Amino acid sequence: DVKVTQSSRYLVKRTGEKVFLECVQDMDHENMFWYRQDPGLGLRLIYFSYDVKMKEKGDIPEGYSVSREKKERFSLILESASTNQTSMYLCASTLGLGYGYTFGSGTRLTVV
Amino acid sequence: GESVGLHLPTLSVQEGDNSIINCAYSNSASDYFIWYKQESGKGPQFIIDIRSNMDKRQGQRVTVLLNKTVKHLSLQIAATQPGDSAVYFCAENTSGTYKYIFGTGTRLKVLA
Numbered sequence: 419d420v421k422v423t424q425s426s427r428y429l430v431k432r433t434g435e436k437v438f439l440e441c442v443q444d445m446d447h448e449n450m451f452w453y454r455q456d457p458g459l460g461l462r463l464i465y466f467s468y469d470v471k472m473k474e475k476g477d478i479p480e481g482y483s484v485s486r487e488k489k490e491r492f493s494l495i496l497e498s499a500s501t502n503q504t505s506m507y508l509c510a511s512t513l514g515l516g517y518g519y520t521f522g523s524g525t526r527l528t529v530v
Numbered sequence: 531g532e533s534v535g536l537h538l539p540t541l542s543v544q545e546g547d548n549s550i551i552n553c554a555y556s557n558s559a560s561d562y563f564i565w566y567k568q569e570s571g572k573g574p575q576f577i578i579d580i581r582s583n584m585d586k587r588q589g590q591r592v593t594v595l596l597n598k599t600v601k602h603l604s605l606q607i608a609a610t611q612p613g614d615s616a617v618y619f620c621a622e623n624t625s626g627t628y629k630y631i632f633g634t635g636t637r638l639k640v641l642a
Contacts, residue, residue: 422573424573427571449628451628457538458538458634459634460619460632460633460634460635461574461619461632463629466628466629468628474628476629508573508574515625515627515628516562516623516625518564518576518579518621519564519574519576520576521566521573521574521575522573523571523572523573524571524572524573
């Protein structure tokens with residue numbers, strides 16, 4: 419069974435901390451994505467990557483950066499966490515254009 | 531519990547009845563559509579997809595209907611079971627792009 423694994427289910431961080439959210443997929447997918455999910459707003463795309471070391475901004479990249487050093491791993495970085503970044507973060511991967519996503523279980527991040 | 535579904539419309543159905551969940555999509559250029567199911571505390575899970583050259587597609591207990599004229603998508607679940615209780619949302623995509631637009635979702639509650 420194919421899998422997208424997010425390293426943490428729950429995280430609590432302090433304002434100003436640098437936060438790393440890790441995502442690993444075992445499907446040899448080219449494309450990986452980071453979304454955040456908030457009540458009433460649905461899923462919003464933060465960043466995506468279509469190849470190793472490649473990245474593209476999504477709709478809400480401000481306050482975030484990403485790293486894709488290896489094909490299977492896509493990291494989301496909050497350079498200086500703020501309370502408005504409290505959210506559910508979802509990682510996804512896809513085989514390519516025209517294919518649906520496989521999502522991870524999500525990381526619920528609380529910034530205090 | 532998870533707060534993802536705090537502001538969602540809710541559909542309550544009796545166990546064994548059929549459920550119909552609707553979605554109005556936004557982009558007339560979208561030609562690929564997916565329904566996802568998200569249980570509390572978990573990431574979204576692929577249920578069924580449909581491409582714009584089809585009006586209807588059936589899976590196991592689920593059927594997706596696509597009406598391109600009015601930009602409407604529906605998910606029908608036959609003989610709804612307690613395990614179907616979740617948030618359901620649609621996603622739309624345009625060929626040649628990586629980006630999906632997600633609906634905000636509908637909460638399905640199955641009454642025993």
